[in-house]
Amino acid sequence: MNVLVVTAVAPERDAVTRACGEEPGRRALPGGYEAHRVRPADAADDGPGQALPVLDVLAAGVGPAAAAAGTATALTAAAVADEPYGLVVSAGIGGGFAAPGTGTGAVVVASAIVAADLGARTAEGFAPVTALGFGTDTHHPPAGLVRAAAGATGAVTGPVLTVSTVTGTAERAAELAALHPGAAAEAMEGFGVAEAAAAHGVPVLEIRTVSNPVGPRDRAAWRIPEALGALGGAFEALLPVLRAWKA
Numbered sequence: 001m002n003v004l005v006v007t008a009v010a011p012e013r014d015a016v017t018r019a020c021g022e023e024p025g026r027r028a029l030p031g032g033y034e035a036h037r038v039r040p041a042d043a044a045d046d047g048p049g050q051a052l053p054v055l056d057v058l059a060a061g062v063g064p065a066a067a068a069a070g071t072a073t074a075l076t077a078a079a080v081a082d083e084p085y086g087l088v089v090s091a092g093i094g095g096g097f098a099a100p101g102t103g104t105g106a107v108v109v110a111s112a113i114v115a116a117d118l119g120a121r122t123a124e125g126f127a128p129v130t131a132l133g134f135g136t137d138t139h140h141p142p143a144g145l146v147r148a149a150a151g152a153t154g155a156v157t158g159p160v161l162t163v164s165t166v167t168g169t170a171e172r173a174a175e176l177a178a179l180h181p182g183a184a185a186e187a188m189e190g191f192g193v194a195e196a197a198a199a200h201g202v203p204v205l206e207i208r209t210v211s212n213p214v215g216p217r218d219r220a221a222w223r224i225p226e227a228l229g230a231l232g233g234a235f236e237a238l239l240p241v242l243r244a245w246k247a
């Protein structure tokens with residue numbers, strides 16, 4: 001099974017490919033995108049139906065729109081080449097909501113991928129896009145895959161919110177936590193990746209490692225190297241799960 005991994009920025013992409021233990025090949029895609037291809041070795045035996053996955057890792061840009069555009073481009077190119085992906089993974093660093101197990105360096109696997117600021121602000125509060133009669137605001141990764149991925153990586157599971165505007169106050173953090181009980185993390189790309197994957201009928205997974213708490217803005221306190229290290233470790237642990245998983 002070929003897997004498309006979509007990150008926002010190059011350091012996240014490189015954390016993933018480094019975890020796969022080989023120098024990636026470069027594949028040019030339409031629109032100037034470049035996927036980094038790795039074919040991770042795995043010490044486990046090659047049982048029937050357990051082909052080594054090819055991972056194409058794409059840094060598509062920051063935010064849901066960039067993520068959707070990059071993901072859709074890669075999925076379309078693969079479909080045209082008759083080499084479809086069996087899974088799309090949104091991966092990167094993120095903010096952790098105040099909850100057990102979501103401190104800096106923690107791994108979060110999304111049980112739901114939620115567009116948290118897609119909708120309308122009304123006198124009664126936030127109305128999601130679905131309440132306005134449009135589209136969807138949530139995608140659900142396959143539950144079995146979420147369980148297996150969380151088990152292998154030691155992750156917390158919970159909704160991961162996609163926002164176009166990074167939360168920067170305690171009030172907004174509390175508002176989001178109240179609107180999305182159990183929210184574990186926020187980031188800026190998951191829902192865009194999931195929309196593109198859904199349009200192509202491909203399952204999606206989101207995995208985040210926590211670089212900062214969701215709350216008052218303090219960019220200097222983001223622990224990016226620690227979160228990138230955790231992302232690499234999480235992917236190393238995830239590889240056998242991807243290898244064994246069948247849609």
Ligand SMILES: O=C(O)c1cccc(C(=O)CC[C@H]2O[C@@H](n3cnc4c(=O)[nH]cnc43)[C@H](O)[C@@H]2O)c1
Nearest residue numbers: 008009011062093094095166167186187188189224
């Ligand atoms: O400066 C660097 O070296 C560097 C390396 C890797 C990533 C970055 C980013 O700034 C990535 C932006 C990315 O981070 C996600 N993110 C992280 N924390 C939050 C948050 O609290 N709320 C929302 N998003 C967050 C997000 O997905 C962005 O794409 C820099």
